[in-house]
Amino acid sequence: MDVADLLAETRGRYYEALALGQPGMAQSVIDRALSRGASRAEIYLHVLAPCQARIGECWHRGAIGIAEEHLATTITMGVMDFLKRGMEQGPDNGFRALVTPVEGDRHTIGARFVADFLEMDGWEVDCFGNDTPAGDLGEFVRQRGYDLVALSSTLPECLPNVAATTRAIRSQDEPTPKILLGGRALEGQRLDPAVLGCDATAGNPLEAVKEARRLVGVTDGRLTLQEYLALLGGRVRAIRKRHRMTQQELGDVSGLDRTYISAVEQGKQNLTVGALRKIAHALDMPMGELLASR
Numbered sequence: 001m002d003v004a005d006l007l008a009e010t011r012g013r014y015y016e017a018l019a020l021g022q023p024g025m026a027q028s029v030i031d032r033a034l035s036r037g038a039s040r041a042e043i044y045l046h047v048l049a050p051c052q053a054r055i056g057e058c059w060h061r062g063a064i065g066i067a068e069e070h071l072a073t074t075i076t077m078g079v080m081d082f083l084k085r086g087m088e089q090g091p092d093n094g095f096r097a098l099v100t101p102v103e104g105d106r107h108t109i110g111a112r113f114v115a116d117f118l119e120m121d122g123w124e125v126d127c128f129g130n131d132t133p134a135g136d137l138g139e140f141v142r143q144r145g146y147d148l149v150a151l152s153s154t155l156p157e158c159l160p161n162v163a164a165t166t167r168a169i170r171s172q173d174e175p176t177p178k179i180l181l182g183g184r185a186l187e188g189q190r191l192d193p194a195v196l197g198c199d200a201t202a203g204n205p206l207e208a209v210k211e212a213r214r215l216v217g218v219t220d221g222r223l224t225l226q227e228y229l230a231l232l233g234g235r236v237r238a239i240r241k242r243h244r245m246t247q248q249e250l251g252d253v254s255g256l257d258r259t260y261i262s263a264v265e266q267g268k269q270n271l272t273v274g275a276l277r278k279i280a281h282a283l284d285m286p287m288g289e290l291l292a293s294r
C-alpha cells in the first residue's frame with residue numbers, strides 16, 4: 001500500500017474512533033499507521049488535522065454536540081502527546097521560539113502543531129496551552145528573549161488582538177523577536193502581515209518552519225560573515241536575557257564596553273577571539289557552543 005492510501009485509510013478509521021469517542025481505538029489506528037511506515041508529520045497533517053476539521057463540521061451541522069467534540073479533541077490531544085514523545089528532535093539550531101494562541105482564542109491544537117514541527121526542526125520551543133492577554137505576553141516575551149514568536153489565530157474576530165499583541169511585544173527598546181502569524185482566521189484572506197505588526201504569515205506547520213528559518217536567518221548552506229555575525233549576536237542576546245543580565249552587566253562581567261556588547265548583539269562587530277572568550281566566560285558557556293553555525 002502506498003503512503004497516500006495508507007493515510008486515507010488511517011483517516012477514515014481515526015475519524016470513526018473519534019466519532020465513537022474511543023481513545024484506545026484511536027491509539028491503535030495510529031500505532032498501526034506508524035508501524036506501516038507513515039511518518040509522525042504525515043499523521044499530524046493528513047490524519048489529525050482533517051479529522052478535527054470534520055468533527056467541527058459535524059458540530060456545526062448539529063450532528064454531534066459539544067460534549068462529543070470535547071471528547072474527540074481530548075483524544076486527539078492524547079495522541080499528539082504520544083506522537084511527541086517518540087518524535088525525533090532536529091539538531092539544536094540555537095534559536096528559541098514561543099508559540100501561542102492569540103488573546104481570546106481558545107483553539108490550541110494548531111499552535112501545538114506548529115510548536116512540535118519547530119521542535120522537530122531543532123528549535124527550543126515553549127508552547128502555551130491557553131491564550132494570554134496581550135500586555136502580559138509582551139512582558140513575558142521581553143523577559144525571556146525569544147528569537148521568534150508564532151501566533152495562532154483561529155477566529156477572525158481575534159485578529160485585532162494580534163495587533164494588540166504585536167504592539168505589546170514591540171514596545172521595547174531592545175531588538176524584538178520576529179513575529180509569525182498563522183491559523184484558520186487567515187484562510188481565504190490576502191492579509192498584509194505588517195498591518196497586524198507581524199513579519200510574516202504562513203499557512204501550515206511546514207510553511208511555518210520554512211518562514212521561521214527565513215526570519216531568523218537559519219540557512220542550510222554556508223553562512224556569509226554578515227549572516228554568521230548576526231546569528232552569533234542573536235545568540236549572545238538570547239543567552240544574556242536568559243541570565244537576566246543587561247548589556248551593561250554583561251559588559252561589566254566580561255570587562256568589555258557596553259557599546260561593544262551592543263554592536264556584537266546587533267551582528268555589527270567582527271569580534272576577536274579574546275573578546276569572544278570573555279563573553280563566553282561571562283555567560284558561563286563553552287566558546288564552542290556560542291560559535292556553532294546552526
Ligand code: B12
Binds near residue numbers: 110111
Ligand atoms: C476543537 C474545537 C474547539 C475547542 C478548542 C479546544 C482546544 N483545546 O483547542 C473549543 C470547544 C474550545 C472551541 C470553541 C469554539 N469554537 Co471551535 N472548533 C474546534 C474544532 C472542532 C477543531 C479545532 C482543531 O483542533 N483543529 C485542528 C487544527 C490542527 O487545525 P487548525 O487550528 O486550523 O490549524 C491548522 C492551520 O490553521 C495552521 N495553523 C494553526 N495555527 C497556526 C499558527 C501558525 C504560526 C501557523 C504558521 C499555522 C497555524 O496549522 C494547522 C495545521 O494545518 C474546529 C473545526 C475546524 N475546522 O478546525 C472548530 C471551529 C474552529 N470552532 C468554531 C467556533 C465557532 C467556536 C466557538 C465560537 C463556538 C462557540 N459558539 O462557543 C468557540 C470559540 C471559543 C474561543 N474563544 O476560542 C468554528 C470557527 C468558525 C469561524 N469563525 O471561523 C469552527 C471552524 C467550527 C465550525 N465548523 O464552525 N472550539
